[in-house]
Amino acid sequence: MIRNEELEAVLETIDLRNDAPIEEPMRQYYFIKKAREIVNAESEKLGRRLTADEETFGCQMNAKDSEKLIGILENIGFEMMDDESADLVFYNTCTVRDNANQRVYGRLGLIHSMKKKNPHKKVALCGCMMQEPTVIEKIQKSYPFVDLVFGTHNIYKFAELIVSMYNSDKMIIDIWEDTDKIVEDLPAERKYSFKSGVNIMYGCNNYCSYCIVPYVRGRERSRNPKDIIREIEKLVSEGVVEVMLLGQNVNSYGKNLEEPMTFAQLLKEVEKIEGLERIRFMTSHPKDLSDDLIQVMKDSKKICRHLHLPLQAGSTRILEAMNRRYTKEQYLELAAKIRREIPDISLTTDIIVGFPGETAADVDETIDVVRKVQYDNAFTFIYSRRTGTPAATMPNPVSEEEIKANFDRLLEVVHETAKSRVGRLLGETHSVLVEESSGTQLSGRLSNNTLVHFEGDAVLVGTIVDVKLTEAHGFYYIGKINMQEHRLEELLQKCRHRELPEEKML
Ligand code: SAH
Ligand code: SF4
Ligand code: F3S
Numbered sequence: 001m002i003r004n005e006e007l008e009a010v011l012e013t014i015d016l017r018n019d020a021p022i023e024e025p026m027r028q029y030y031f032i033k034k035a036r037e038i039v040n041a042e043s044e045k046l047g048r049r050l051t052a053d054e055e056t057f058g059c060q061m062n063a064k065d066s067e068k069l070i071g072i073l074e075n076i077g078f079e080m081m082d083d084e085s086a087d088l089v090f091y092n093t094c095t096v097r098d099n100a101n102q103r104v105y106g107r108l109g110l111i112h113s114m115k116k117k118n119p120h121k122k123v124a125l126c127g128c129m130m131q132e133p134t135v136i137e138k139i140q141k142s143y144p145f146v147d148l149v150f151g152t153h154n155i156y157k158f159a160e161l162i163v164s165m166y167n168s169d170k171m172i173i174d175i176w177e178d179t180d181k182i183v184e185d186l187p188a189e190r191k192y193s194f195k196s197g198v199n200i201m202y203g204c205n206n207y208c209s210y211c212i213v214p215y216v217r218g219r220e221r222s223r224n225p226k227d228i229i230r231e232i233e234k235l236v237s238e239g240v241v242e243v244m245l246l247g248q249n250v251n252s253y254g255k256n257l258e259e260p261m262t263f264a265q266l267l268k269e270v271e272k273i274e275g276l277e278r279i280r281f282m283t284s285h286p287k288d289l290s291d292d293l294i295q296v297m298k299d300s301k302k303i304c305r306h307l308h309l310p311l312q313a314g315s316t317r318i319l320e321a322m323n324r325r326y327t328k329e330q331y332l333e334l335a336a337k338i339r340r341e342i343p344d345i346s347l348t349t350d351i352i353v354g355f356p357g358e359t360a361a362d363v364d365e366t367i368d369v370v371r372k373v374q375y376d377n378a379f380t381f382i383y384s385r386r387t388g389t390p391a392a393t394m395p396n397p398v399s400e401e402e403i404k405a406n407f408d409r410l411l412e413v414v415h416e417t418a419k420s421r422v423g424r425l426l427g428e429t430h431s432v433l434v435e436e437s438s439g440t441q442l443s444g445r446l447s448n449n450t451l452v453h454f455e456g457d458a459v460l461v462g463t464i465v466d467v468k469l470t471e472a473h474g475f476y477y478i479g480k481i482n483m484q485e486h487r488l489e490e491l492l493q494k495c496r497h498r499e500l501p502e503e504k505m506l
Helices: 004-013 028-044 059-077 098-117 133-142 155-166 213-218 225-237 262-270 291-298 315-323 328-341 360-373 400-425 485-496
Strands: 049-056 088-093 122-127 148-150 173-176 195-199 242-246 278-281 306-308 347-353 377-382 429-438 441-446 449-455 462-474 476-481
Touching: 004 028, 028 059, 049 059, 049 347, 059 088, 059 122, 059 155, 059 195, 059 242, 088 098, 098 122, 122 155, 148 155, 148 291, 148 347, 155 173, 195 225, 195 328, 225 242, 225 429, 242 262, 291 328, 315 328, 315 360, 328 347, 347 360, 347 400, 360 400, 377 400, 400 462, 400 476, 449 462
Parallel strands: 049 088, 088 122, 122 148, 148 173, 195 242, 242 278, 306 347, 347 377, 449 476
Antiparallel strands: 429 441, 429 462, 441 449, 462 476
């Protein structure tokens, strides 16, 4: 692990007159030093610090990548701001559905006029959308003012890419088709001080027939368990109490490691980390969810009582066409088993409406699963055709009207079941991790991920308090702190004297 001061010591030893080393992460340390020189010189010219603005689209994996990118930017001297007038604007893009792409193109239109007024402005694009050759063609043709384009496999090279960008007048494009490399020990800037996502694996090998992720995120690769544990221990030492283990299919974690390890085994190791209070993970593919995992969750004091178990469709025929590799009955059996073993668990899901050939009768099957499983929440998406995926060339596209009718029918049942489920804890007292404050209004989450709003002191953000759930409102509760006076006072005192970590580690 490398701390700030350790990185500074390494940077001291680097002589920029030499060529850049080949080995990572040394090569990136070299470019961090070089980028600092460039940023410094630019700042001197302007008489102020260079500023940068980022916007992240898509999933938690992208959010985590953005923390790494921002970490590098801050380390080389940029000041982050939340405004597209910044000297450097970068978009970390998503391409899972077409509307995510359209939003990026819309933004680029706006940026173009800003760049005309300020030619020193730099624009960088990265993330999943950039892994698609058709997108790159369109950017070259329609948005030639973009300065830097890179993909999902080389984000660790950001410092090096920034150096190239400032040394060139042309658009720099660096996209890798795939990688087997995982580069550790680079800077990262966390959005929250008390919770953090932790990548445990990258890529996806499942090839669900509608999904572009395997093409833009590459083959599945698991991080070494030692690196994961080391990162979580470091996070906990900085005040993190909740981690979210991230992967497209965490249930297949560890299969390609030199010493194979299961996700259930990894969870047991993470559970042992002292000071860590809550463990979450995303996403579980139903086909790979083992009995061992259910057992580990059941026995755990730290794993949250929430499981996101994407269904996608309730009709076995459609599931087969989607290449999900489970039937409606297998899914229902799995959900029933989980509920039997862990009765207080909340189940949530993702559903796609309008997959090619999907009939109203198929959607009835989906609705049947929603009724039987009783989800706390379901994210419903309209099928989006992704070029290059097998589903893109499947026959019988569903008409917009049919999709809308089916979508509305489904949504009604989703809301109905969610409302009845979410209210079930009304009147009980549960622990809540306080995540946000607005004046004396606090918001936080139960172990099962439901939102709770209640009155309290803003210093409590980042701590776990007991809250009585006094009103249920569909997807959230209103509550009241319910702790013995002296325990609350003790906690408040501790929070008021909480020291900010003296240094950030890299
Ligand atoms: N790896 C995760 C999901 C990643 S994408 C998993 O397997 O569950 C998040 C969600 O987007 C998916 O669960 C799916 O419901 C939705 N999705 C993916 N591709 C889509 C498409 N082409 N059209 C509409 N929704 C899609
Ligand atoms: Fe896409 Fe399926 Fe992989 Fe999830 S498991 S990322 S839906 S291919
Ligand atoms: Fe989007 Fe890429 Fe995530 S396509 S959903 S940002 S993995």
